[in-house]
Amino acid sequence: MQYDSNDLTRRAMAAHFRAGNRDQPGNDSDVMEIEGRVYVVLRNVNGILNVYRLTSQGKLRVLRRWPPEMKS
Structure with missing residues (x-):
């Protein structure tokens, strides 16, 4: 997936x-790919603020539960 x-980071911050x-x-917010899915992880010095998943339609969806591979 391209x-x-x-x-994606800019769109996640706007959302x-x-x-x-x-x-x-x-600045340590980043984009991760886990098992073929793309996630945007917004972080600050206190840890993870929000995690968004890129849908097949190209939209970002906020997640209530994060994949266990993500560490705060």
């Missing part, structure tokens, strides 16, 4: 703030 990690979250994601 994706632009900077674009994060649109949802009313005030915590600022840090």
Whole structure:
């Protein structure tokens, strides 16, 4: 799957703030691929803020439960 990690991170940050979250994601936020699925992990110094999964339609969906491979 082709994706632009900077674009996905920017979109995830926009969704994060649109949802009313005030915590600022840090530079260590990143895009991960686990078992063929693409995730955007927003982090700051306190740990993981939110995790978004890229759907087959190209949309980002916020996850309530994160894959166990993700460490805070």
